[in-house]
Amino acid sequence: MTSASSTDRLRDEPLVSRRSLVASGLALVALAGLAPATQSLAAAPAGEAVVPFKVALAQADLDDLKRRLAAIRWPDPEIVPDRSQGIRTEPMKALMAHWRDKYDLRRIERELNAYPHFKTRIDGLDIWFLHIRSKHPQAKPMIMTHGWPGSVLEFVKVIGPLTDPTAHGGTADQAFHLVIPALPGFGFSGKPSKPGWTHQTTAHAWSTLMRRLGYERFVAQGGDWGAIVTTLMARDHVPGLDAIHLNFPIVLPAKLPTAPTPQEAAAIAALKLYSDTRSGYFHEMANKPQTTGFLLSDSPLGQAAWMYDHYVDATESGGVPETVLTRDEILDEIMLYWITNTGASSARTYWENRNFTFTAIPLDIPVGISVFPGEVYLPPRSWGEAAYSKLIWWNYPPKGGHFAALEQPALFVDELRNCFAKLPAA
Numbered sequence: 001m002t003s004a005s006s007t008d009r010l011r012d013e014p015l016v017s018r019r020s021l022v023a024s025g026l027a028l029v030a031l032a033g034l035a036p037a038t039q040s041l042a043a044a045p046a047g048e049a050v051v052p053f054k055v056a057l058a059q060a061d062l063d064d065l066k067r068r069l070a071a072i073r074w075p076d077p078e079i080v081p082d083r084s085q086g087i088r089t090e091p092m093k094a095l096m097a098h099w100r101d102k103y104d105l106r107r108i109e110r111e112l113n114a115y116p117h118f119k120t121r122i123d124g125l126d127i128w129f130l131h132i133r134s135k136h137p138q139a140k141p142m143i144m145t146h147g148w149p150g151s152v153l154e155f156v157k158v159i160g161p162l163t164d165p166t167a168h169g170g171t172a173d174q175a176f177h178l179v180i181p182a183l184p185g186f187g188f189s190g191k192p193s194k195p196g197w198t199h200q201t202t203a204h205a206w207s208t209l210m211r212r213l214g215y216e217r218f219v220a221q222g223g224d225w226g227a228i229v230t231t232l233m234a235r236d237h238v239p240g241l242d243a244i245h246l247n248f249p250i251v252l253p254a255k256l257p258t259a260p261t262p263q264e265a266a267a268i269a270a271l272k273l274y275s276d277t278r279s280g281y282f283h284e285m286a287n288k289p290q291t292t293g294f295l296l297s298d299s300p301l302g303q304a305a306w307m308y309d310h311y312v313d314a315t316e317s318g319g320v321p322e323t324v325l326t327r328d329e330i331l332d333e334i335m336l337y338w339i340t341n342t343g344a345s346s347a348r349t350y351w352e353n354r355n356f357t358f359t360a361i362p363l364d365i366p367v368g369i370s371v372f373p374g375e376v377y378l379p380p381r382s383w384g385e386a387a388y389s390k391l392i393w394w395n396y397p398p399k400g401g402h403f404a405a406l407e408q409p410a411l412f413v414d415e416l417r418n419c420f421a422k423l424p425a426a
Contacts, residue, residue, distance in 0.1 A: 126190035129181035139175035141215040147224020157409035185345030207238035243366035251383040270377035285350035293344020314402035316374025360387035368393030368419030374401025393419035
């Protein structure tokens with residue numbers, strides 16, 4: 001994800017290697033009430049229509065998954081007593097046993113179909129999205145974007161509190177209408193068949209989506225790749241965007257400090273640790289996504305291990321994600337990638353955006369930042385103030401990691417409420 005200019009800069013930087021910055025670049029209104037109609041995966045909405053969608057998993061696909069789960073061939077176990085060689089065999093065997101013996105394979109079908117969701121075609125590609133309107137007429141429209149290995153499922157725990165705050169300890173003026181799309185190549189969104197669907201392309205597609213749904217003004221939220229899509233929406237001043245909130249800030253200074261403060265030094269050290277020990281997935285998908293796709297498309301064990309490794313590293317769980325998420329919640333995410341066969345198409349997101357850097361992008365619209373303690377790095381507020389001329393919120397919540405909405409939904413909701421309360425009343 002590093003540009004040529006960033007590469008040249010890092011040749012002279014003693015605190016962060018070129019590799020570390022490369023790796024750190026992560027670096028209807030009328031339709032809302034319609035009952036979704038069943039639609040096959042191959043079906044495509046015509047033109048600019050917004051078409052109700054319903055997940056209907058094929059029994060043959062579930063039977064095939066059961067067969068594969070029953071026939072796993074395990075590698076030899078690791079030869080070290082820690083995670084320095086990757087995920088340990090014991091927790092993987094426990095996860096796969098749960099998938100095989102206890103997990104309800106139709107669980108995500110019911111969970112997703114509990115919400116109104118739709119498809120529409122933008123720039124020749126089908127975009128799948130949840131659209132939940134609040135009962136409060138003055139609710140703020142908000143588009144929320146996930147990353148990898150996340151999905152729209154990341155946000156299911158916060159849908160109720162954000163759309164119906166009066167039923168969840170809030171007030172009517174804290175209500176949001178939510179639009180939660182799946183990135184191109186993820187979930188039931190279309191899979192790009194040619195190069196070009198970068199995050200900048202997606203940023204403008206999201207603006208089209210909001211206008212198509214009748215929202216003239218809106219705010220946006222994102223983490224992981226979703227933070228980059230959201231940042232690019234703000235940088236490009238897409239029509240209708242009033243403010244953004246990020247739980248994965250892109251604020252690395254263009255020139256690293258020669259005499260860093262303790263907090264700056266800790267942030268730089270965290271990025272180097274990420275680069276040295278936790279970014280293998282990033283390099284592989286940015287360079288050889290198709291190779292990765294072959295492995296993920298044919299083996300549920302491969303798909304699960306590839307994703308579970310990230311939950312081990314990126315949750316605030318001490319390497320045991322089951323302490324902050326249930327096995328069912330972890331498998332929901334894995335299952336969505338498996339059943340839609342999006343191992344390769346989601347990996348190509350890294351290839352498409354491999355030249356992006358984590359260097360701060362100056363923004364001049366209102367920006368809110370929440371830095372959860374288990375995040376990849378904890379940047380100082382001064383970096384945000386240097387990048388964002390209208391920084392309206394900067395906070396360090398007490399708990400949570402990279403998947404904040406899934407790990408700590410109540411804290412995540414509070415962050416969004418507090419952030420967007422700083423905006424002037426409509």
